[in-house]
Amino acid sequence: MNQSLLDALAARLDDGAILTGAAVSARATSWIDPAPLRAAAILRPRTTEQVAEILSLCHAARQPLVTQGGRTNLVDATHTTGEDLILSLERMAEVEEIDGANHTMTVQAGAPLQRVQEAAAAAGLIFPLDLGARGSATIGGCAATNAGGVRVLRYGMMRELVLGMEVVLADGTTLTSLNRMLKNNAGYDLKQLFIGSEGTLGVITRLVLRLYPAPGGFGTALIGLQDFPTAVALLHSLQHDLAGELASFEVMWNAYYRLTTTPPAPSTPPLPQRYPLYVLAESLGADTAQTRAL
Ligand SMILES: Cc1cc2nc3c(=O)[nH]c(=O)nc-3n(C[C@H](O)[C@H](O)[C@H](O)COP(=O)(O)OP(=O)(O)OC[C@H]3O[C@@H](n4cnc5c(N)ncnc54)[C@H](O)[C@@H]3O)c2cc1C
Known part of the structure; x- marks a missing residue:
């Protein structure tokens, strides 16, 4: 592992943002594999700007980086070796705003699906995506995998439930398109490129979600x-x-x-x-x- 890269990252991130050694191996590899997690370090940014700094530095150093959400995928998509860095969005997990008039929610990508559902319910609305891993799967992971769940017939997959997105590209460039309009036919719909891209095209940092009235x-x-x-x-x-x-x-x-x-x-x-x-x-x-x- 490139120590000068880790030093540069440490200089830009707050205390507690970087986990190494036992703090990494104390975690399980995934929800189904209890083997100790392997990685040179886990990076835990708090802001989109920090995600951009991390990606920019890793890109310049040609350092492989794997984005992890709740690690509930069923296809070993978050596999890492001891040489990789992990980017975890676990400290970017806030519901930022619910717009009750327009039925939208702005949320950070590391929020667990269940937190999104509960915040919508507290506002008298629903976020209809639902799946068994709701307590651990993150909303960013759901978008990155275009998750479906059990209510696709009525409400569609994540692709139909995302109105806006902020994403950081591999070189640290940030694309912010936090659209809240349902009827938006302006230009290319770039967010659709990232939905289902499994972390290969960029790191999803914030989302605007479509909410629905709660059923009676x-x-x-x-x-x-x-x-x-x-x-x-x-x-x-x-x-x-x-x-x-x-x-x-x-x-x-x-x-x-x-x-x-x-x-x-x-x-x-x-x-x-x-x-x-x-x-x-x-x-x-x-x-x-x-x-x-x-
Ligand atoms: C009990 C159970 C039931 C499930 N039921 C369903 C179901 O009904 N329908 C369904 O579609 N899936 C289902 N899944 C699979 C899984 O829950 C979903 O794929 C979920 O969306 C993954 O979210 P996560 O946060 O755990 O992502 P992870 O597993 O952490 O990551 C998945 C992929 O997305 C990438 N990624 C994660 N976060 C980001 C981000 N912020 N930006 C960019 N890339 C990112 C990762 O690099 C990886 O490639 C189920 C899983 C379990 C364990």
Whole structure:
């Protein structure tokens, strides 16, 4: 590892921004791999300007740098060697502003998805992206992977939920386009290039997210089915009959259903285990009743 680069970084960052040695190896490699994390250092900026300084210095020194969010990806995308530097956005995790009139949120990229959801809910709105890793996955990581989650049918993927973005390129150049307008047809939509780019084109530092009114009611149903064509027919019928309120339609194969409803799994089977397929469907609508049947 280039010590003069580390010294230059230390001179520009605050105390506690750089972790080395045991502070690195005390962390797990990922959510599924408990092996000690390997890296020459973890850099933890507090501002976009510091991210730009880090990238500029690493670019000049030709130093490999891996951006890490919550490390919940399922494809080893945040793998590092002992020679790499890690850029972690864990100290850039604030919800900066919620615009209740325009239904937008400006947020730093290191904020966990769950914090985003809770901040929206506190304002009487929802940020509809939802996935099992919500407590650890960061909103920047969700954008970098174009995460989908369980409500894509109704609200789309991250690509449809980001209105504006600030991003720092590999040489330290900062592109700020924190647009809040829903109906914006001006020029190229550069943010779309970075959504799904998995950290290869730049570091996402801040986002403007699209929020939605909180639904007045919801309904859930678990349905056992005989075959896949029936599942497709059921999907089309729910989309039609629920008039756009269908939010989730998760298909489970019999082996998965058995695994998750047989001891020592924490739940007992709500339906018998004999069906080849199961569908968990969710509707979110204007109905003010607490729940209603699908
Ligand atoms: C239980 C569970 C359920 C999941 N369910 C879903 C699901 O339903 N749908 C789905 O799409 N995914 C799902 N995932 C995968 C994962 O949660 C998402 O891909 C999530 O968006 C990753 O966010 P992260 O902050 O953990 O990113 P990381 O895992 O830390 O990083 C992922 C990639 O993005 C890059 N990156 C991270 N932050 C930034 C940034 N600020 N700027 C630029 N690049 C960055 C990294 O370099 C890496 O290439 C699930 C994972 C788990 C463990």
